[in-house]
Amino acid sequence: MTLESLQTRAEQILVSAGILPVITVDSVEQGQRIADALLEGGLTALELTLRTPAALATLEALKKALPDIVIGAGTVLDEAQIRQSVDAGADFLVTPGTPPALAEALARAPIPAVPGGATPTEFMSLLARGFRCCKLFPASAVGGLAMLKGLAGPLGQLKLCPTGGISESNAAEFLAQPNVLCIGGSWMVPKDWLAAGDWARVRESAARAAAIVAAARG
Numbered sequence: 001m002t003l004e005s006l007q008t009r010a011e012q013i014l015v016s017a018g019i020l021p022v023i024t025v026d027s028v029e030q031g032q033r034i035a036d037a038l039l040e041g042g043l044t045a046l047e048l049t050l051r052t053p054a055a056l057a058t059l060e061a062l063k064k065a066l067p068d069i070v071i072g073a074g075t076v077l078d079e080a081q082i083r084q085s086v087d088a089g090a091d092f093l094v095t096p097g098t099p100p101a102l103a104e105a106l107a108r109a110p111i112p113a114v115p116g117g118a119t120p121t122e123f124m125s126l127l128a129r130g131f132r133c134c135k136l137f138p139a140s141a142v143g144g145l146a147m148l149k150g151l152a153g154p155l156g157q158l159k160l161c162p163t164g165g166i167s168e169s170n171a172a173e174f175l176a177q178p179n180v181l182c183i184g185g186s187w188m189v190p191k192d193w194l195a196a197g198d199w200a201r202v203r204e205s206a207a208r209a210a211a212i213v214a215a216a217r218g
Contacts, residue, residue, distance in 0.1 A: 003107050003130040010112035010133040013070055013092055014161050014182035017045035018213030019171060021206070022074060022163060022186045024049045031058035034189060035066055037199040041206025045070035047094050047184060050081055056088045063089035072114070079105040086111055094161075094184075096137050098122065103129050114161055118142045120151065123158055133159050133181065140165025145173060152179045168208060175216040185209075 001009075014020070021038055023046055025031035031054070038046060048059050048071055059071055073085035074094040082105055085093055090111060095102060098115035106113040107129060116135040117123045119142075126134055136147065139162035143150070151158060162174055163184030174183045188205035 001110070006109075006112045007131060007133055010092060010114055011159060011181060013045065013072075013112060014114070014133060014159075017043070017070065017182050018175065018217065019043065019209045020045055020047050020072070020161065020163075020182050020184040021188055021209075022047045022049060022184050023189050024051050024186075025054050025058045026052060027054050028058045028061045030054075030194065031062060032065065033197070033199055034194065034202065035062050035069060037202035038188070038206045039066065039069060041188075041203045041208075042210030043188075043206045044068070045072070045091075047072040047074040049074040050077075050085070051075050056084055059085070059090060060088040076102075078102065082106065082109050094135055096135075098126060100125070103131070106131070120155065123151065123155055127155065127158060132157055134161070135184070136160045136162040136164075138164030139174075145170075145177065148174070148177045148179060152177070155179075168205070168212070171209065171212050172216055175212065 023034055070091045072092040072094045073090040076093050076095045092112040094114045095116045106115055114133055114135050115126055115131050116137045159181045160179055161182040161184055166174055166183050166185045167187050174180055188209055193201050
């Protein structure tokens with residue numbers, strides 16, 4: 001597939017998700033319980049960060065057990081992690097930032113990528129390389145809604161998934177921005193709920209997030 005067609009697929013994935021839960025897992029079993037709770041709440045896609053030793057095994061297990069869930073491998077930092085994520089069955093790739101070598105590797109990847117950036121210069125470089133669907137990270141730290149509105153004029157073709165510092169209380173405001181395809185967040189999977197195994201609260205929070213998406217999509 002061409003990079004253009006993969007970017008079209010990335011856009012479809014993000015729009016369909018609306019809100020992308022960002023999860024970090026300590027074990028495959030924990031990952032399965034989180035995914036079950038998110039799905040039961042109505043969220044059908046997630047970003048699984050590669051920050052723990054259990055991440056790739058969890059990704060592979062989830063794709064086998066729950067083939068309908070869409071999983072992005074997050075915190076992808078290099079070409080080796082791209083290959084590992086593809087081999088584990090990831091549906092798409094997400095990076096926190098995108099230096100030139102990583103951008104080139106993502107452009108060669110066989111699955112869609114959502115490269116991260118935080119400045120107009122970074123996004124201009126990604127657009128020039130063929131990426132129009134990107135992650136704004138860390139969104140709140142670099143200006144949040146004001147940053148999104150500022151980027152919309154000069155970079156009208158850029159479509160974003162802001163992540164970082166977004167919560168249930170302001171999710172709808174972010175989704176209302178014309179250049180936002182999706183938002184990422186971890187408010188529905190806080191560490192204390194996961195540590196306590198409080199899957200009911202995860203499910204309820206996911207259901208509220210799904211309702212925010214439904215209202216935003218109108």
